[in-house]
């Protein structure tokens with residue numbers, strides 16, 4: 410029997426006042442798979458991510474997380490999702506530790522479980538020494554690490570990471586990339602957007618290219634080069650060729 414996809418997008422469409430930001434997206438991501446979602450500025454990546462998390466209602470189409478429709482069964486779907494937004498939203502007047510306790514409470518974790526998980530994640534993100542400082546006084550990178558820790562509190566099976574290495578120094582970025590690989594090995598499905606093509610190339614099992622709201626290519630970096638008509642090309646060359654002015658046919662959903 411085929412495994413239920415971790416993430417399934419069916420004909421997902423979003424129109425902002427007549428402007429088609431995302432058009433008829435079909436995509437399936439397996440448990441344990443890392444899917445890199447690439448596209449130029451304004452291509453529709455963040456809009457798609459927000460629809461996947463249930464923050465933005467689609468104009469049409471649907472999103473299923475482990476078989477649960479994000480809009481019909483929001484509690485079941487959202488319990489499976491960890492989301493790191495491109496702009497982390499944190500409670501600036503709480504300390505790092507307090508914020509994680511607060512979020513654990515919102516997830517319905519017991520106080521003991523929440524506290525233990527908070528300590529584990531503070532240590533994982535290298536924030537233990539800063540745990541009693543106000544988030545307001547954190548650097549951009551430290552705030553990003555807090556957003557990652559928060560997304561992991563409830564041990565999600567699906568991780569949606571929007572520009573997750575933004576603001577991280579080289580060592581922290583390396584650590585986060587290694588963590589993403591380790592989570593995928595444990596069966597977590599990961600979708601990540603990034604403008605850094607080397608990150609997409611290193612981490613992704615499969616890469617999807619969104620251009621003007623449409624998924625125009627989908628496959629490994631080598632397959633994208635084939636789809637661009639340039640076998641052996643680098644991901645950068647394929648990206649530039651595929652997102653040039655001529656619109657290729659829409660990619661097959663995987």
Ligand SMILES: Nc1ncnc2c1ncn2[C@@H]1O[C@H](COP(=O)(O)OP(=O)(O)OP(=O)(O)O)[C@@H](O)[C@H]1O
Pocket residue numbers: 425428430448449450451452453454455456457
């Ligand atoms: N709330 C909104 N109202 C109107 N248009 C919007 C809104 N949010 C996004 N858009 C438009 O939808 C398109 C897709 O935007 P989106 O933020 O999804 O792009 P993106 O691929 O994430 O871009 P970037 O790489 O620059 O973050 C853009 O043309 C943008 O201007």
